[in-house]
Amino acid sequence: MFSVSIVIPVHNEAGFLATAWERLRPELEGLESDVTVYLVENGSTDETLAIARTLEDPSPFVLSLPRPDYGAAMREGFLAAAEADWIVNFDIDYFSVPFIRGLFEVDADVVIASKRAPGSDDRRSALRRAGTLTFNLLLRTLFGSRVSDTHGIKGFRGHVVRRLVPATTSTQDLFDTELVLRAEMAGYRIAEVPIVVEELRETRSSFVKRVPRTLRGLLQLRRSFSSERRNTRSR
């Protein structure tokens, strides 16, 4: 039997967490795997943490960090979950338990539920779909990436997480993109599978704040990768 750890970052989800848990929990019961859920909260100004600690059947591990940062929460969760055979990343409003079942049938080290894969049905707004496409074109141009999506539902074999996550330090939304790019650079086998993309509630992110922050982050990441390559060559 495979062990699977699911990492879900949560921030200011007091109004939604219990409802979402009641949707996710019974679906997990149907999995023939040893499943552990990690809810990683940081910087919430509402009752998210207290509510997370009341959840049960199964009781999730609840981690908490001081400052709001999706990337820092993901990193903490992945490090805590790293001993499992597979580590999967869900959002609290966007998850797929059938994706976990599919993991065991794919011969790969990293499996991405790509919103842009053939057969995917992305039901988000046209603006968000355009954002995903533009972001992916940037990754192809700046990093020579060949994957079609990096942000969303994904699964990594435990050995990939144990090797790559300690060096993955991007904050905010770029953490998972950096992890996928590092997996590509390290030559791991990456498979993409189709997904129906339907969030359980409207987006809460501000596009206007996100775009410049993401662009700055990508340029910084490119510089970091170049300097890592230079350091490796000069050793």
Ligand SMILES: Nc1nc2c(ncn2[C@@H]2O[C@H](COP(=O)(O)OP(=O)(O)OP(=O)(O)O)[C@@H](O)[C@H]2O)c(=O)[nH]1
């Ligand atoms: N720990 C933590 N979790 C966060 C933070 N910001 C967002 N999240 C969580 O990340 C997940 C996605 O957040 P959403 O607010 O739904 O993001 P979105 O507007 O749909 O944008 P996408 O990331 O493109 O899906 C949810 O589970 C949130 O609770 C944060 O600062 N810290």
Ligand SMILES: [Mg+2]
């Ligand atoms: Mg969302």
